[in-house]
Amino acid sequence: MPETGRLKQYTGWIDLDFVERERTPRKIIEMGIRHHLAGLSLSNTVILLEDLGVKRSRTAVHNWVHKADLQPEGGASPDRVAVDQKVIRINGEQYWLYTAVDPQTNRILHSRLFPTYTIAIGREFLSELTEKHAVTDALFLIDDAGDLIGSLRKEGLSYRVELHGHRNQVERVFREVERRTSSFSNSFSHVDPATAESWLQAHAFWWNQWLS
Known part of the structure; x- marks a missing residue:
């Protein structure tokens, strides 16, 4: 509630x-x-x-x-950025939600939904993130996902594989997303991917406002 x-x-x-x-x-x-x-x-x-x-x-x-077209605002300049992916099911098919979080504030910096996960997709997400926020000098905290490591290397961004610590912040955000989609068994039905992404970005916007 x-x-x-x-x-x-x-x-x-x-x-x-x-x-x-x-x-x-x-x-x-x-x-x-x-x-x-x-x-x-x-x-x-x-x-x-x-x-x-x-x-x-x-x-x-x-x-x-x-x-309302709500989505996280730009303009942040964090020292660290936690990035992760989570599977979201839409009409029985798997999509990947990429999310970047400032672990100091718990704010969601950027969130996008993609039909797959590859180095190219990771680079697209990181490119959008760096356009919205001053993160080129930040340290990226990731798990050992090969596509994220590869995309960070290609973009020339610093990273550290961290399974605990600051990365717990992005895990907390994903747990909240899972809680909010639990009524759909962690999936969306009878919507197209663009509509699901719009809702997920709106929820990210609300999350940031809730933290204010």
Whole structure:
């Protein structure tokens, strides 16, 4: 269940320009987005809104989340970056969620979903990460995954294989992602990969706001 007291502190952190034609008040839309990303299922979010006198469908709440186009902000300059991958199932097929975390703050720096894991995919993820954040001089903390090691070498980035310590921070983030997708048996059904990635990035955005 979401931490209601903390959620009430958040105001105005979601850009709601997309709701110009929505008949739902902006405060209600923001509340629906926040509570869904914080842990409520779509069905329970709908029940919450009904308790407030606003009747909306699960599809409406789902669309609010994706129209908001939320994703982690750029501009960080951490000394260390923990990077890992996790398998996400979409319609029975495996995809790989790449995530970079600042282990000092637990903030998610970048998150992307890919259909496979290769050195080329790792380099694409790292290239996007370095465009968003000042991490070219950071020490990357990874497990012994060969594709990550190869992609870091190709990009000329410093790394250290670390199975514990600071890497526990990225494992904590992945455990939270797993918790949030547990109702789907750690998988998404009846959605395309782009929609699943949009939700995962929105959750990463919420995670960072929750830490503020």
